[in-house]
Amino acid sequence: MNNKQTPWDYRYAQRTQRMKGSAIRELLKITEQPDIISFGGGLPAPDLFPLEEFKRACIYVLDHEGEKALQYGSTEGYKPLREMISRHTNRLGINVNVDNILITSGSQQALDLLGKIFINRGDRILVESPTYLGALQAWNAYGAEYVTVPMDEHGMITEYLEEALRTGPKFIYALPNFQNPTGSTLGLERRKQLVALAEQYGVPIIEDDPYGQLRYEGEDLPGINLLDSQTRVKNGSYTGNVIYLSTFSKILAPGIRLAWVIAPDTVIRKMTLAKQGTDLHTSTFNQIIAHEVSQHGFLDRHVKVIQETYRIRRDVMLESLEEHMPDGVSWTHPEGGLFLWATLPEQLNTTELMPDAIREKVAYVSGEAFHPNGGGTNTMRLNFSCMKPDKINEGIQRLGRVFKTKLME
């Protein structure tokens, strides 16, 4: 045994063989260098974090509910927070109560718990291609295989859905609003087709919606869970075909690791058991603080500030792309969210181009990793929420130079 080896080396479970480091997390390390303009991460703008409100809430909560806030709590989550989410969901027209709601330590944990309770080795999961990398990371560990449905500007192309459903997937994973990574939004007709085909084939849907409240133009579209619940008889508690995920990460702050799941109460009970084995419960302190910060309409007002800021940043990125990209490069026009998706001429490989980009002090995420069954080598995800406008313009100019140089070789 050399001194790098340990007795653990040959004892890892089989499931670790499919665990790969996230390209994005690796990239974040490089882009911590201050002179790099990074469009790589999916970070909310730190300049918008409501520091004063958090400070006030911390003092108030410690003064008034300190003992409760620092104690163990229930696995399902802090009841007033679940009641708040239940009221918000009812306002959207979906009939739920607190038994339909589980608080998780980020939606990422919800994805993992769903893998834990639903995925057997070799199960097929129907995903959009490209799709959210974090879901693939969570589910790879449980031995998931993927059947993919391609995307365009209007989300999952539902004409291909039926063929994919015939392969017998365990569930569908859909990101209807301002999808990570493409920024595309699923159109209304396609939403209806998705709900109808899922019902016809008896395949349930996981709707992952971290960005739904961050719309910068156009009309809100009904969620998959709303469309699904409209097809069912209301009996006081949600019994639909959809497990819905959303999070405080993009509307408040990701560092508090707070998110929620809405599902039939039987699913919530199973997830609760799974969560007990994972972390007992989500931080009581963070839940009570988030609840306190959200009082008196603050959250609604804060979301408006975020929308306004990100809309400007998105527009700057779209204008800069128009100005600096060479012919043959195209990109999506997201109506909300944090990302847009660029497609380069076929001969360019965005993974191979990354060192050139880093030399120019600019970074992005190559699109390949978001395609579970391969493809997308000439695509990339660009984040517009985290940089101030002048940096966005400068960064896109640098990227344009990298691509132009490559195309001239």
Ligand SMILES: Cc1ncc(COP(=O)(O)O)c(C=O)c1O
């Ligand atoms: C589609 C999607 N799902 C889940 C997550 C995880 O969010 P959270 O911070 O709540 O864990 C993200 C984060 O970027 C995301 O984009």
